[in-house]
Amino acid sequence: MLDKSMFKSPNLRLEHGLADGAGLPLVCPGCRREVSQEVFEQEFCQCARCGYTHKMSARQRIAMILDEGSFLELDAGLQSSDPLGFPSYREKLNQARTSSGEKEAVITGLGSIEGRRCAFFASEPGFMMGSMGAAVGEKLSRLFDRAAADRLSVVGFTISGGARVQEGIISLMQMAKVSGAVRRHSDAGLLYIAVLCDATTGGVAASFAMQADIILAEPGALIGFAGPRVIEQTTRQKLPEGFQRAEFQLEKGFVGKLCRRPEQKALLASLLAMHEVEPA
């Protein structure tokens, strides 16, 4: 179980600055520096003074990584129903839709990175902690299938609390389903790069986040199967400093490279260039 605050910006305006309070300066929770929304986004939502890494929405990721105007969203209208009739889930979905401005916890589509075409996905942390239910599983499966058909690499940014409990077993099945789509894409000889962001855990860490050909991570990101609080409660052990952070995963051998936001686009473009395939 993860702390919900991990998936929310301390200052709502930092995530949804354009929706309200546009023009007002934002305040960095790390150092109280005041910065305009425009400068803030130019600085990759990372404080230039204290280095505080702010949560980024899926749309901000798209703007940061993909070439301007290149993104074509797929399955934009796809959304979860309530397969179990889980108490108060429909209200939760409505709240998430309102607060995030998105229909589901992942955005998928096609785009280009420094001119190189790819399939792209980004988790939306503001939508029920980026959790995976039927809609997330279906959108990702369709994306990998589409990428396989079009012979495109897949680049994805993961942030997730894991499988969405409110969709019960249907959520668990999405782990298998997306794994199948990743496998088919892989068997077609195509590249998949995952960038693990804060936090990537549970059923997402135990499926598509860890199935990429190349696994990158943002410095400081929490990456693990069980959440730290659950481990502490279960084992009654104090967790060591830096446990499950990206640097820890690098040391243990599960992450290929750490990459800060300002360098991500260029790194992804280089990796895509090294895996160029003939178009279908």
Added chain:
Amino acid sequence: MNAYQKVQLARSNLRPDANAYISQLIDGFIELHGDRRFADDAAVVAGLGYFEGQCVTVLALEKGVDTPERLRRNFGSAQPEGYRKTLWHMRQAQKFRRPILCLVDTAGAACGIGAEERGQGQAIAENLFEMMGLEVPVLSVIIGEGGSGGALALACANRVYMLENAIYSVLSPEGAASIIYKDADKVDEASEALKLSAQDMLRFGVIEGILQEGSQFELAADAIRNAFRKGLKQLQGLSGEQIRDQRYARFAKLGGNLR
């Protein structure tokens, strides 16, 4: 019986363990230990034997019978090396073209500092990835608890069955109670809401069938034998690619009826 009573029944110490079914169903079983990377995880039993005359790979999550054995087997909660042991055996099954029979009984994958250090998420993810590419039949039966990703790592199968009193869930009722209801005591409500019974799974299309346990162990074992026999027969004659594609199609349709 309410949903939480079902959970307690699925977890009961009195239920036969995986080894009991293996000895009843598999002839000449030879257990092979270890993951060839780190250790041998006693929560996983893996090996070779004959099912009705056909050589098969057997993979099982084993809780143990008495307390010392249960402790040694970590109550059926596998470490990453347990999943890597099954991964090795799956690749062997693929190489030698023999079916894989899985028995699932776990509250979930092991949770702890060591499990995280050795990549519990990666280990399960690799199993799912590998299973989705297997060109041999994979059949799974949930005989007690089917707890989350730790169970799914042995259940990405062409056919999945459940004993009538088994459960299958994304998260334990205790976990759901504390996350969703913020109250660890609300396990009754959580169990109800999670819809984790075999009957629920059949309704969702998550399993192919419910196996009646009857009044004694031999009857439950017979039900599993019949399910394995039927599953193998249905997949007989399919090419490796068809077997693989059938497995993917099986999971692809789950949760896919969205607008």
